[in-house]
Amino acid sequence: MSLMERLDRLFEELRSANEDSLGYPAAKDFDYSEIERFMAFPINNIGDPFAQGTYRVHTRECEREVVAFFAAATRAPQDDWWGYVTNGGTEGNLYGLYLARELHPDGIVYYSEATHYSVAKNLHFLGMRHITIRSQSNGEIDYDDLLETLKIHRDRPPIIFANIGTTMTEARDDIGRIAAMMDRMAIRERYIHSDAALAGGYAAYLEPRPAWDFADGADSVAISGHKFLGAPIPCGIVIARKHNVQRIARTIDYIGSLDTTITGSRSGFSPLMLWYRLQQLGESGLRERLARSLANAQYLVERLVGIGVPAWRNPNAITVVLPRVSPELQRRWQLATAGDISHVLVLPNVGREQIDAFVAELATSREKEDACKA
Numbered sequence: 001m002s003l004m005e006r007l008d009r010l011f012e013e014l015r016s017a018n019e020d021s022l023g024y025p026a027a028k029d030f031d032y033s034e035i036e037r038f039m040a041f042p043i044n045n046i047g048d049p050f051a052q053g054t055y056r057v058h059t060r061e062c063e064r065e066v067v068a069f070f071a072a073a074t075r076a077p078q079d080d081w082w083g084y085v086t087n088g089g090t091e092g093n094l095y096g097l098y099l100a101r102e103l104h105p106d107g108i109v110y111y112s113e114a115t116h117y118s119v120a121k122n123l124h125f126l127g128m129r130h131i132t133i134r135s136q137s138n139g140e141i142d143y144d145d146l147l148e149t150l151k152i153h154r155d156r157p158p159i160i161f162a163n164i165g166t167t168m169t170e171a172r173d174d175i176g177r178i179a180a181m182m183d184r185m186a187i188r189e190r191y192i193h194s195d196a197a198l199a200g201g202y203a204a205y206l207e208p209r210p211a212w213d214f215a216d217g218a219d220s221v222a223i224s225g226h227k228f229l230g231a232p233i234p235c236g237i238v239i240a241r242k243h244n245v246q247r248i249a250r251t252i253d254y255i256g257s258l259d260t261t262i263t264g265s266r267s268g269f270s271p272l273m274l275w276y277r278l279q280q281l282g283e284s285g286l287r288e289r290l291a292r293s294l295a296n297a298q299y300l301v302e303r304l305v306g307i308g309v310p311a312w313r314n315p316n317a318i319t320v321v322l323p324r325v326s327p328e329l330q331r332r333w334q335l336a337t338a339g340d341i342s343h344v345l346v347l348p349n350v351g352r353e354q355i356d357a358f359v360a361e362l363a364t365s366r367e368k369e370d371a372c373k374a
């Protein structure tokens with residue numbers, strides 16, 4: 001097979017696979033053709049996005065604007081925020097935990113059992129002590145269990161790893177409630193990280209607004225760029241309180257910049273992509289895509305309930321949870337499945353036609369199962 005034939009075949013495979021995926025949080029309604037030409041440069045945003053560097057083939061200005069956009073969306077304190085464009089939510093979470101560890105070397109990390117699988121790995125890298133807290137049935141952290149556990153370890157600063165949209169059910173831990181709980185216990189030395197990988201792309205526009213950001217008590221927030229916003233390359237944003245970051249920054253002569261980020265070389269294309277995306281959509285575009293997703297998520301729940309499937313979603317979630325579907329349907333629609341539940345991500349690209357097609361197939365598959373049982 002020639003190189004061209006191999007490329008064509010791969011392209012066709014991806015095109016077809018992309019069409020039917022409903023179970024992973026990757027929005028597909030994007031068009032970056034206008035910035036394809038920037039692939040001609042070895043762009044590298046090495047170092048701190050807010051510091052000067054010696055290498056001039058970079059997109060730091062775009063990066064700063066992207067971070068500023070999300071600093072506003074997360075209500076970061078004026079003149080006291082800092083951040084950068086990451087490789088994705090996992091790196092943002094690693095950064096938040098790293099910062100927390102440097103500030104509170106003897107802290108204990110608390111996170112719910114519904115936390116993303118990558119977090120345990122991050123904690124292992126960082127060698128941080130951690131305690132798993134029970135989840136409620138909707139996926140939200142069990143506040144009573146958290147309170148009881150905090151009481152037992154009063155001598156160590158708590159580092160709360162909160163989920164703003166758990167992976168399976170998009171449950172949101174209430175950071176305001178957790179902060180108030182620690183206030184009541186007179187715990188001043190503490191840290192809260194907000195893992196808003198999926199919901200960080202729209203949480204600012206939800207009504208009522210979930211308690212997830214800096215004004216609610218978070219000290220850092222991580223968001224994935226390729227989830228709700230949509231991008232062909234995984235990316236994300238992390239934002240933290242600047243005075244905390246300054247305590248751990250080091251100047252490096254070789255790059256003529258500050259070594260404040262996790263990796264050395266960093267993509268310069270991802271910041272450009274996110275910047276371009278935000279320019280195209282603006283806040284109104286994001287709000288419109290959110291409204292569409294919420295309406296379609298509700299439509300999917302109603303359609304599923306209509307055929308007798310006990311589907312549900314958390315309030316204002318675009319994730320629809322249903323009892324584990326057959327392996328054939330899991331494969332066919334690429335549905336993430338854990339334990340006894342599967343889920344559908346109703347992203348802005350998911351339309352009613354696709355929802356109807358999915359519901360029809362699920363109905364047929366259930367009829368077949370019932371026929372077998374009878």
Ligand SMILES: *Cc1c(COP(=O)(O)O)cnc(C)c1O
Binds near residue numbers: 090091195235
């Ligand atoms: C997707 C996700 C992550 C990981 O983000 P990546 O961008 O895939 O690295 C972390 N936490 C939650 C809740 C997620 O949904």
